[in-house]
Amino acid sequence: xxxxxxxxxxxxxxxxxxxxxxxxxxxxxxxxxxxxxxxxxxxxxxxxxxxxxxxxxxxxxxxxxxxxxxxxxxxxxxxxxxxxxxxxxxxxxxxxxxxxxxxxxxxxxxxxxxxxxxxxxxxxxxxxxxxxxxxxxxxxxxxxxxxxxxxxxxxxxxxxxxxxxxxxxxxxxxxxxxxxxxxxxxxxxxxxxxxxxxxxxxxxxxxxxxxxxxxxxxxxxxxxxxxxxxxxxxxxxxxxxxxxxxxxxxxxxxxxxxxxxxxxxxxxxxxxxxxxxxxxxxxxxxxxxxxxxxxxxxxxxxxxxxxxxxx
Numbered sequence: 001x002x003x004x005x006x007x008x009x010x011x012x013x014x015x016x017x018x019x020x021x022x023x024x025x026x027x028x029x030x031x032x033x034x035x036x037x038x039x040x041x042x043x044x045x046x047x048x049x050x051x052x053x054x055x056x057x058x059x060x061x062x063x064x065x066x067x068x069x070x071x072x073x074x075x076x077x078x079x080x081x082x083x084x085x086x087x088x089x090x091x092x093x094x095x096x097x098x099x100x101x102x103x104x105x106x107x108x109x110x111x112x113x114x115x116x117x118x119x120x121x122x123x124x125x126x127x128x129x130x131x132x133x134x135x136x137x138x139x140x141x142x143x144x145x146x147x148x149x150x151x152x153x154x155x156x157x158x159x160x161x162x163x164x165x166x167x168x169x170x171x172x173x174x175x176x177x178x179x180x181x182x183x184x185x186x187x188x189x190x191x192x193x194x195x196x197x198x199x200x201x202x203x204x205x206x207x208x209x210x211x212x213x214x215x216x217x218x219x220x221x222x223x224x225x226x227x228x229x230x231x232x233x234x235x236x237x238x239x240x241x242x243x244x245x246x247x248x249x250x251x252x253x254x255x256x257x258x259x260x261x262x263x264x265x266x267x268x269x270x271x272x273x274x275x276x277x278x279x280x281x282x283x284x285x286x287x288x289x290x291x292x293x294x295x296x297x298x299x300x301x302x303x304x305x306x307x308x309x310x311x
Contacts, residue, residue: 003074007037007069008032009047013064013290014133016054032080049167068136075138076282087285088116094290095124095131095143098201099228100273103247104144104297112293119286128199135278140276142287144294145228146199149276159294160302163268164207165249167232168241168260175260182265190240192231200228200271204243245271246301 011021022029040047047060056064096105101123109121120240124131124140126148134140136153146162166181168174174181187210194201205211228248235242236258249261277287277295295304 001039001042005035006071008035009039009064010067010137011132012036012048012054013056018054031051034122035038037266072138072278072280076280080225087283088119088289091120091122092286092290093122093124093139093141095126095134095140097128097131097145097243098125098198099248100144100146101125102229103245103299107299108293108295111296112290115293116289127197135276142275142283142290144273144275146271146273151276153279154276155279157291158305159273159275160304161272162302163246164243164249164264165246165268166241166262166264167235167244168262169235169238170258172241172260174262180263180265183269184210186243192234192240192242194226194228194231200245202272207243232259247299249300251300266295
């Protein structure tokens, strides 16, 4: 049994496909298939059912879970060896959700670099589910994302609550009225949203459930695979309205003069932004410095939460 074989079965369990798993592991499919079969024979059990669709057997689920823990520990050993006596001397692999990265990274990096000049950031922008998967696989060291998510086995530090605002074209009737917008009123207009699978889209639909009824009170427009930056430009062009996290308002952009930013009525909905990392991560100094740099950032419309006192 080798670490390579454990990586292969974890890749198959993640992708549910031998071809895609081989691509992810940068090997040929026959090489991966032979290695998985060899491991099954060594363990005298079947890890995967191969009936047109790849699924885990009940014992296979336990084997894969244990394989992931073994690989995490192996990665921890490598991290310790690389860091040596200086935990700030090697890159930090940081995951950030798509809807947060443009608002926080331009502020974070200039504040982190003087604190840890030998610790550049390797940044992965992705969806929440994918970042959590990469963190548990040891391919990320920490991540910045919004709750909720499956945080079992992770250390989670709340950072700030980010309010939501409504963005409309400058000449929109709501902008001329200058009044806070009731959440239910969103369904009266064309609302531009991110594509399915993005957690911020889901949060907006929770704020105004009526948006799920596309085709009734107002046409819900969904931009599959787009970004908040693109949606913001479409709103500036007069295409419709949208909801933004306050850090995505981008007041410095030329198109901002074509927008009106309105608060919600009755208290702004928000999302809680947190920093998360594995409990056994062997570089606590790197996490401490990252926290320090984050808390020195000044983000418009955001108040940082008090840091919990050490026991």
